[in-house]
Amino acid sequence: DGGITQSPKYLFRKEGQNVTLSCEQNLNHDAMYWYRQDPGQGLRLIYYSQIVNDFQKGDIAEGYSVSREKKESFPLTVTSAQKNPTAFYLCASSMFFEGYQPQHFGDGTRLSIL
């Protein structure tokens, strides 16, 4: 079945450690997105990519990095510079053309600090 796969479902990070969250989609979507969600709050955009080898910062990019080497994959690295990384991370994708197509979301990765 087509969809977005995020892994791992749960992740623990030690102080000073970088961790990478995986996001893979087989929907042939052009655009991919990373969001962060804190308890009781909405989603905030970290990074997004409209085409391969290109990406833009969202509203809260500091302390995060991404790459888009393949259309299907958009991994997110949470670096040691991100001082408050504990959150629920969501990846999404959508078609890239004028007009409406909904964003499809994965089931998220929950990151915690040890």
Add this chain to the structure above:
Amino acid sequence: DAKTTQPTSMDCAEGRAANLPCNHSTISGNEYVYWYRQIHSQGPQYIIHGLKNNETNEMASLIITEDRKSSTLILPHATLRDTAVYYCILMKTSYDKVIFGPGTSLSVIP
């Protein structure tokens, strides 16, 4: 900041219609109204969208006022599985960055 405002929480009796309001008084002419919902610990799920006409699909109906400054999502026969946080958002195109506010937490009560 989110461009929409929604009540923080609502209750609905099982089997009754759930009517979720959303205000978007600063909506621009080319912005669509979209609704998503998020069940605990899962990713948001697309429900429905509209520009200015009312819309209906297998999940819900969307009523948009004539001035487009507000809308209502209607779940015609709410079930316990409809308990979730419902988000009303505005987008011009599919690749707009999405601004999700805190949404409305809907509790369907047996």
